[in-house]
Amino acid sequence: MNILCIGAGYVGGPTMAMIALKCPEVKVTVVDINAARIAAWQSDSLPIYEPGLQEVVRACLGRNLFFSTDVDAAIAAADMIFVSVNTPTKTFGQGAGRAADLQYWEKTARQILANSKTDKIVVEKSTLPVRTAAAMQRILDSGGGDVKFEVLSNPEFLAEGTAIKDLQNPDRVLIGGHDTDAGRRAVAALVDVYAHWVPRERILTSNVWSSELSKLAANAFLAQRVSSINALSALCEATEADVCEVSRAIGMDSRIGAKFLNASVGFGGSCFKKDILNLVYLCETYGLTEVAAYWQQVVSMNDYQQDRFVRNMLSRMFNTVSGKRIALFGFAFKKDTGDTRESPAIRIARQLVEERAQVVISDPKALANAKVDLRDLGDRVQYESDPYAAAEGAHAIALMTEWDCYATLDYQRIYDRMMKPASFFDGRNRLDHAALYQIGFNVYGIGKTALSHL
Numbered sequence: 001m002n003i004l005c006i007g008a009g010y011v012g013g014p015t016m017a018m019i020a021l022k023c024p025e026v027k028v029t030v031v032d033i034n035a036a037r038i039a040a041w042q043s044d045s046l047p048i049y050e051p052g053l054q055e056v057v058r059a060c061l062g063r064n065l066f067f068s069t070d071v072d073a074a075i076a077a078a079d080m081i082f083v084s085v086n087t088p089t090k091t092f093g094q095g096a097g098r099a100a101d102l103q104y105w106e107k108t109a110r111q112i113l114a115n116s117k118t119d120k121i122v123v124e125k126s127t128l129p130v131r132t133a134a135a136m137q138r139i140l141d142s143g144g145g146d147v148k149f150e151v152l153s154n155p156e157f158l159a160e161g162t163a164i165k166d167l168q169n170p171d172r173v174l175i176g177g178h179d180t181d182a183g184r185r186a187v188a189a190l191v192d193v194y195a196h197w198v199p200r201e202r203i204l205t206s207n208v209w210s211s212e213l214s215k216l217a218a219n220a221f222l223a224q225r226v227s228s229i230n231a232l233s234a235l236c237e238a239t240e241a242d243v244c245e246v247s248r249a250i251g252m253d254s255r256i257g258a259k260f261l262n263a264s265v266g267f268g269g270s271c272f273k274k275d276i277l278n279l280v281y282l283c284e285t286y287g288l289t290e291v292a293a294y295w296q297q298v299v300s301m302n303d304y305q306q307d308r309f310v311r312n313m314l315s316r317m318f319n320t321v322s323g324k325r326i327a328l329f330g331f332a333f334k335k336d337t338g339d340t341r342e343s344p345a346i347r348i349a350r351q352l353v354e355e356r357a358q359v360v361i362s363d364p365k366a367l368a369n370a371k372v373d374l375r376d377l378g379d380r381v382q383y384e385s386d387p388y389a390a391a392e393g394a395h396a397i398a399l400m401t402e403w404d405c406y407a408t409l410d411y412q413r414i415y416d417r418m419m420k421p422a423s424f425f426d427g428r429n430r431l432d433h434a435a436l437y438q439i440g441f442n443v444y445g446i447g448k449t450a451l452s453h454l
Contacts, residue, residue: 007031008067027066042061075112085108085126160334161336175211176206262428264344269339276299303347317395326359327394343401362385391414423444433451
């Protein structure tokens with residue numbers, strides 16, 4: 001079998017590398033129009049950072065895993081085509097700011113049609129609105145020739161930072177297909193691929209529409225949990241309750257569970273906000289106004305939490321940060337990834353710059369992306385890979401990303417070289433607040449009582 005993936009990004013690259021590793025008899029090709037990205041996949045400096053990914057790619061590259069910019073030829077040779085192109089939120093026209101922008105997806109569908117001389121199984125891997133598969137099927141069937149296409153939905157449920165672990169041992173693999181003879185054969189073919197390493201009981205099959213909606217629903221539910229605990233964090237600060245204790249208490253309820261109940265500056269990443277806004281737009285399209293408003297509030301609460309964090313910094317620093325050096329520890333939206341898409345640090349950094357603070361950003365993997373995200377701010381933001389250098393002379397540190405390295409820094413050394421009073425704003429509740437307080441910091445967490453010498 002020849003498997004092709006169109007799109008060499010965060011989903012396509014790691015997923016295809018794992019299929020190549022687990023299915024050595026299958027030829028796997030990944031194509032992208034971005035030549036620099038393809039070249040990076042074939043080097044020792046992969047275009048994305050993901051723990052364990054380099055080893056998987058190295059084991060398969062040139063054996064049964066190949067990267068190319070020749071999209072047309074790869075389509076012609078493929079038996080099964082995964083479509084993993086970008087589907088960002090629209091920035092123009094109807095649905096701007098909420099609906100998915102499907103222009104790249106449609107161009108890909110037409111390119112598949114134009115270059116297919118044999119039957120193909122086309123697998124939706126991009127996150128798409130419900131019933132998009134029907135539109136792809138119409139495009140592929142519009143050729144009127146003898147080539148047959150069967151469209152499946154196979155949404156990804158990867159978490160950045162643990163993508164390789166998620167691929168090796170997934171909670172479930174979901175495959176949606178049509179209840180026809182051809183549809184069932186196509187589903188069985190994809191099931192056989194994953195069954196090389198995923199237990200059959202974890203491979204779920206459904207109709208296409210349920211599969212498409214499940215991806216949006218999963219991200220919406222996870223983001224909802226983050227916004228829910230963050231909403232409670234504001235109440236905890238007002239009542240002197242401790243959000244960590246509240247989280248632990250409700251998380252031990254077997255009906256609720258403990259995951260995604262860590263209060264923070266909010267969620268980020270490429271999926272949560274985009275998928276929820278897509279869900280909101282779909283609900284509005286079908287006239288479900290109240291349902292749309294419900295899910296919109298998840299995003300609104302996330303924005304509120306970031307704004308609240310900056311307001312707290314201002315109030316704790318004598319209502320002004322103008323001219324004050326503030327070090328942001330971390331810029332990636334979560335640890336173990338260089339991805340900064342929708343990172344809370346972006347909004348927070350911009351607001352601090354608006355307040356005329358001297359912002360210094362440090363991150364072990366995301367500085368290059370941070371410079372792109374904030375390029376319009378010019379020299380009003382500094383970038384420093386060394387956290388000790390970033391904090392030197394600072395009035396405050398704000399922990400934005402829960403990188404493990406930040407827990408092992410010498411905070412006495414850092415405190416000694418800061419302006420006094422020195423403040424530490426823990427946006428992830430990951431450090432020992434009592435120890436920081438003993439050193440001399442004024443410590444402010446999320447949903448926790450402040451430890452202040454003032």
